[in-house]
Amino acid sequence: MATPKRDFLQSLWDFFCSLKLTMFLLISLAVISIIGTVIPQGPPPEEYLAQISPAKAGAYKALGFFDMYHSWWFILLLYLLTVNLVACSIKRLPHIWKIISQPVTTLSAGLEQSLANVTTIPTPDEPATIKERVAAFLKAEYAAPGITEIDGVWHLFAQKTPWCRLSVYCVHLSIIIIFIGSMIGSLFGFKAFVNIPEGGSISKVMSRSEKELDLGFSLRLEQFSMAKYPSGAPKEFKSILTVLENGKPVSDYTNVRVIVNDPLSYKGITFYQSSYGNAGNYFFTVSGLDGKNSVPITIAGQDSVSLPDGSSMHVTESTKDVSQFVPELSGAAAQVELHTPDGKTESFVVYANHPEKNALHAQQHGKGPVINYKGAEERMYTGLQVAKDPGVEIVWLGCVLMVIGIYAAFFLSHRRIWVRIENGSITVGGNASKNQGAFQHTFEVLVERLKTELAKEKQS
Amino acid sequence: MTSSLLFNLTTFAYLASMLVFFVFLAARASALGTAAMLTAYFGLLAQTVAIGLRWKESYDMGVGHAPLSNLYESVVFFSWTIVLIYALLDIKYKYRVVGAFVMPFALLGMAWAQLGMNNAIEPLVPALQSNWLLYHVVTCFLGYAAFAVACGISIMYLIKAGNEETVDKPAGGGLLFMFPPIRVLDDLNYRAIMVGFPLLTLGIITGAAWANYAWGTYWSWDPKETWSLIVWFVYAAFLHARITKGWVGKRAAWLSIIGFAATIFCYLGVNLFLSGLHSYGGK
Numbered sequence: 067m068a069t070p071k072r073d074f075l076q077s078l079w080d081f082f083c084s085l086k087l088t089m090f091l092l093i094s095l096a097v098i099s100i101i102g103t104v105i106p107q108g109p110p111p112e113e114y115l116a117q118i119s120p121a122k123a124g125a126y127k128a129l130g131f132f133d134m135y136h137s138w139w140f141i142l143l144l145y146l147l148t149v150n151l152v153a154c155s156i157k158r159l160p161h162i163w164k165i166i167s168q169p170v171t172t173l174s175a176g177l178e179q180s181l182a183n184v185t186t187i188p189t190p191d192e193p194a195t196i197k198e199r200v201a202a203f204l205k206a207e208y209a210a211p212g213i214t215e216i217d218g219v220w221h222l223f224a225q226k227t228p229w230c231r232l233s234v235y236c237v238h239l240s241i242i243i244i245f246i247g248s249m250i251g252s253l254f255g256f257k258a259f260v261n262i263p264e265g266g267s268i269s270k271v272m273s274r275s276e277k278e279l280d281l282g283f284s285l286r287l288e289q290f291s292m293a294k295y296p297s298g299a300p301k302e303f304k305s306i307l308t309v310l311e312n313g314k315p316v317s318d319y320t321n322v323r324v325i326v327n328d329p330l331s332y333k334g335i336t337f338y339q340s341s342y343g344n345a346g347n348y349f350f351t352v353s354g355l356d357g358k359n360s361v362p363i364t365i366a367g368q369d370s371v372s373l374p375d376g377s378s379m380h381v382t383e384s385t386k387d388v389s390q391f392v393p394e395l396s397g398a399a400a401q402v403e404l405h406t407p408d409g410k411t412e413s414f415v416v417y418a419n420h421p422e423k424n425a426l427h428a429q430q431h432g433k434g435p436v437i438n439y440k441g442a443e444e445r446m447y448t449g450l451q452v453a454k455d456p457g458v459e460i461v462w463l464g465c466v467l468m469v470i471g472i473y474a475a476f477f478l479s480h481r482r483i484w485v486r487i488e489n490g491s492i493t494v495g496g497n498a499s500k501n502q503g504a505f506q507h508t509f510e511v512l513v514e515r516l517k518t519e520l521a522k523e524k525q526s
Numbered sequence: 527m528t529s530s531l532l533f534n535l536t537t538f539a540y541l542a543s544m545l546v547f548f549v550f551l552a553a554r555a556s557a558l559g560t561a562a563m564l565t566a567y568f569g570l571l572a573q574t575v576a577i578g579l580r581w582k583e584s585y586d587m588g589v590g591h592a593p594l595s596n597l598y599e600s601v602v603f604f605s606w607t608i609v610l611i612y613a614l615l616d617i618k619y620k621y622r623v624v625g626a627f628v629m630p631f632a633l634l635g636m637a638w639a640q641l642g643m644n645n646a647i648e649p650l651v652p653a654l655q656s657n658w659l660l661y662h663v664v665t666c667f668l669g670y671a672a673f674a675v676a677c678g679i680s681i682m683y684l685i686k687a688g689n690e691e692t693v694d695k696p697a698g699g700g701l702l703f704m705f706p707p708i709r710v711l712d713d714l715n716y717r718a719i720m721v722g723f724p725l726l727t728l729g730i731i732t733g734a735a736w737a738n739y740a741w742g743t744y745w746s747w748d749p750k751e752t753w754s755l756i757v758w759f760v761y762a763a764f765l766h767a768r769i770t771k772g773w774v775g776k777r778a779a780w781l782s783i784i785g786f787a788a789t790i791f792c793y794l795g796v797n798l799f800l801s802g803l804h805s806y807g808g809k
């Protein structure tokens with residue numbers, strides 16, 4: 067009664083149950099993932115776009131190569147993987163479940179043929195009496211056996227770790243749990259960023275998609291500091307933070323130390339030390355080449371200001387003591403970047419204690435202006451990564467299940483022993499779902515012990 | 527005795543071990559196989575002491591940390607794990623010849639580290655100041671090492687299987703005489719990956735846990751993370767190949783070799799050719 071529709075459904079089902087599809091999906095995912103490691107992800111940087119032709123850039127954009135791990139075709143592959151996994155499990159689980167819940171407890175001739183490990187021990191004793199001794203032996207040496215009698219033939223069946231046959235499904239289930247956890251995270255969580263100047267507080271953060279998010283509480287930066295190794299390499303970046311509810315400090319969250327690798331969590335939202343900079347003012351004077359018309363200029367933090375001659379200027383770096391870089395000089399110095407009205411950009415250092423150097427630089431460049439540095443007001447800001455992810459516990463649950471499942475799938479094995487006792491002979495058969503070599507050894511040792519056990523009782 | 531002296535000794539021991547393994551392949555005297563193995567064990571011991579000593583030396587310098595913090599230290603550790611995994615396999619299964627295909631990897635690592643890299647002990651930058659560094663690096667590298675051993679075994683498999691197809695009387699003579707039968711090689715390959723795959727899985731999970739703890743995202747598709755996932759997919763494919771019709775034998779061996787090539791790219795290629803969050807730069 068095979069209608070075409072049924073045939074179609076059947077072949078669709080077979081397609082999704084096929085392990086060839088699994089191979090195809092796993093290898094495709096491996097190969098396709100390479101794209102996103104070669105092409106930068108996220109909004110493409112200008113330098114990268116300059117390297118490739120506009121046609122190529124357009125094609126990449128249309129294909130979703132700049133955000134490929136969220137492109138429809140990558141997600142589709144993950145969905146196919148999930149369907150493949152579920153279909154395979156639905157197809158195989160009932161069979162596996164039957165092996166576990168309704169074990170074959172009698173050693174038929176057919177089963178005996180299929181087993182790799184079979185031994186027959188001749189015996190003169192009555193089956194009914196000897197079965198007690200074999201059962202006691204199995205219970206002591208292996209596992210408590212089940213006993214069945216069919217037409218005067220006794221069957222004993224003992225097994226170990228039957229449930230480990232489910233471990234593969236535990237691994238597969240864990241993959242789906244991880245997917246669910248990551249979906250919950252992307253639906254109900256966020257990733258954001260915020261800068262807080264020393265003494266300042268914030269209650270809103272900027273999400274990756276440039277949306278302002280309200281935290282529902284405020285966070286104040288008490289202090290930011292940075293420590294260095296003697297070699298000058300950074301040792302520690304530290305923010306001291308206080309959580310404020312309705313403007314009042316929360317007692318357990320006052321003056322909390324946050325460093326890289328040690329974040330602050332409050333109400334499910336976590337703050338991570340990420341960057342820093344100077345938010346304070348820099349002071350300069352700017353004059354013509356002759357030193358006349360001097361005007362004071364103040365630049366706030368990373369801002370850019372316009373000078374009287376129409377150029378714009380910002381500070382890229384500053385120091386209180388330039389002698390650690392150039393021993394023969396002293397005092398404060400700042401590295402500034404100047405964009406002149408005719409479109410040139412130059413970067414140079416201006417000094418507080420060496421006005422002659424500042425004037426010399428201006429002269430060498432023709433018409434000035436002469437810029438003198440007057441020092442800075444130190445006020446650091448801290449850059450914090452902000453994240454909320456309600457799905458993360460589910461992801462960890464999936465990971466734990468996966469590790470346990472993989473361990474059990476590889477290193478545990480369902481081992482079964484059958485014994486058939488009839489007039490004149492005892493037949494022992496055994497089988498293991500994994501690692502047959504090791505089981506063969508166990509089996510042989512067990513049979514030898516059984517033989518000695520039976521011989522011993524005969525003598526006594 | 528300083529750690530760098532012991533590392534040089536280790537390099538020589540691995541070189542000697544490899545050469546004796548090659549002679550063993552040609553001469554087929556089992557005493558040579560034993561000698562090669564003992565030399566490798568000696569190297570492993572020297573290297574273990576050296577790594578411990580370097581750890582201590584970093585504390586003496588006041589910048590104490592496990593010696594896993596830069597490219598030099600990681601290459602040395604990789605070498606160590608390769609010989610360790612091989613030694614465990616040898617103790618359990620006693621197929622000496624495999625050494626001829628595994629020791630070259632260990633020697634390559636040590637020689638590159640000793641000859642081509644700066645071995646100064648440096649203080650840890652803030653991003654690496656975490657216990658997760660230890661868990662993450664140790665699990666990853668033990669996994670990589672098992673894959674290196676599997677790759678060596680797969681190469682043997684392909685040589686032997688190719689030979690059995692073309693030669694009338696297989697295993698008749700030549701170097702291949704010493705090789706275990708392909709059935710055994712196939713099994714050893716699987717066993718090595720059975721050790722490597724759970725370790726790589728743990729390595730990826732500890733990496734994700736660390737990223738989540740330090741940055742608030744357990745996965746950000748950074749090139750290193752993505753490549754570790756690519757490696758994971760390849761070995762997952764290997765595991766399923768064994769139960770898929772038409773994929774057993776040679777194709778599985780090729781998957782194991784491709785998997786190790788991807789592993790090496792994940793470890794070194796990503797830092798040399800791509801940019802990202804991980805800091806074992808070769809620069």
Ligand code: HEM
Nearest residue numbers: 088091147148150151154234237241472475762765766769
């Ligand atoms: C489309 C996705 C997948 C399908 C359809 C699938 C299917 C299967 C099947 C049918 C088995 C054999 C079970 C048995 O022997 O009764 C298996 C084994 C296994 N699978 Fe998957 N699988 C998939 C993805 C994965 C992934 C991504 C992993 C990664 C961890 C994985 C890990 C395993 C492991 C560890 C085994 C045991 C292999 C062994 O014992 O050698 N599977 N899988």
